[in-house]
Amino acid sequence: MGGGARERxxxxxxxxxxxxxESNSRIRRMSTPPSLPLAGAARAPxxxxxxxxxxxxQRAGTPQPKQYAPVAGRAVxxxxxxxxxxxxxxxxxxxxxxxxxxxxxALLPQELRARVWCCPRGGDTRAATVAGGLAExxxxxxxxxxxxxxxxxxxxxxxxxxxxxxxxxxxxxxxGGLLAxxxxxxxxxxxxxxxxATVSREAMWAAQTPQxxxxxxxxRALATAGPAxxxxxxxxxxxxxxxxxxxxxxxxxxxxxxxDFALAERLLETR
Numbered sequence: 001m002g003g004g005a006r007e008r009x010x011x012x013x014x015x016x017x018x019x020x021x022e023s024n025s026r027i028r029r030m031s032t033p034p035s036l037p038l039a040g041a042a043r044a045p046x047x048x049x050x051x052x053x054x055x056x057x058q059r060a061g062t063p064q065p066k067q068y069a070p071v072a073g074r075a076v077x078x079x080x081x082x083x084x085x086x087x088x089x090x091x092x093x094x095x096x097x098x099x100x101x102x103x104x105x106a107l108l109p110q111e112l113r114a115r116v117w118c119c120p121r122g123g124d125t126r127a128a129t130v131a132g133g134l135a136e137x138x139x140x141x142x143x144x145x146x147x148x149x150x151x152x153x154x155x156x157x158x159x160x161x162x163x164x165x166x167x168x169x170x171x172x173x174x175x176g177g178l179l180a181x182x183x184x185x186x187x188x189x190x191x192x193x194x195x196x197a198t199v200s201r202e203a204m205w206a207a208q209t210p211q212x213x214x215x216x217x218x219x220r221a222l223a224t225a226g227p228a229x230x231x232x233x234x235x236x237x238x239x240x241x242x243x244x245x246x247x248x249x250x251x252x253x254x255x256x257x258x259x260d261f262a263l264a265e266r267l268l269e270t271r
Contacts, residue, residue: 046146047167048137049084049093049210052129053077053104053153054122061258067153068103071261072268075107079156079268085115086160089167090149094140096133098122125227127235134219144216147171150232151210154255157267158210162249166212169246176213177244178233179252180205207231208248217241 053067060066067077077095084093092115095104099120108116117140121132130150137148149166151158162179170177183206187199211232213221221235229235233243255264 046091047089049090049149050133051095051151051153053095054098054129072265076156077153080153083158083160087163094133096122096129127222127227127229131222146215148215149210149212152254155252157251166246170212173244175241175243177246178211179208179248180245181248205245208252
């Protein structure tokens with residue numbers, strides 16, 4: 001990062017090395033990826049988080065992009081990054097920003113700088129932003145078998161224990177999975193402002209994040225599904241695969257509407 005922080009390199013075995021020399025760039029990138037292991041050497045898959053942070057959130061009604069709106073004394077995205085950084089098995093957190101966005105670097109506290117990587121690869125859609133982040137992770141030495149947990153910047157009430165539960169459930173899974181909740185409310189399909197039909201909620205789940213998949217699988221799924229998919233699980237499902245559903249929490253909601261920010265603030269202040 002910038003602002004005088006020292007970035008510590010993490011090799012493919014998860015070891016932290018000496019601080020790298022500082023870059024003059026506002027959003028810094030590693031000059032070279034970590035060295036590859038010796039031929040035939042086995043290693044445990046790495047686990048990283050990827051946070052798409054290139055959207056605006058027009059429905060939120062905030063004067064700035066909603067990820068930078070203040071909630072309980074901090075920007076929304078800082079609460080999110082703090083929760084992910086508290087999970088020891090998550091090696092690093094890649095935040096994918098719009099080109100020219102220097103806001104996060106200015107806000108990022110010192111205690112997060114060693115774990116947070118920033119890159120200006122944000123696209124016009126969520127899928128494009130995530131794909132740009134996956135390309136960046138490859139430059140930083142990750143391979144097809146490494147795990148990527150994609151998490152919404154605006155789900156700022158995430159708890160570390162939920163992230164660890166997802167990792168524990170998916171680490172040996174052939175596909176991967178996501179946090180989700182069984183739907184409790186009666187569902188209505190609308191036609192304009194009128195009810196068109198009542199939809200059965202049996203076997204219905206509401207998807208949350210993080211969503212955890214291997215880098216190679218997710219890369220292929222996004223390339224196949226195209227830009228219209230709204231979450232990573234949808235792209236993986238389009239390949240004919242069935243991601244695992246891991247129970248999440250009602251608190252892990254995505255800040256979308258103006259009233260969500262006041263609710264999030266009240267909940268954060270009780271912690």
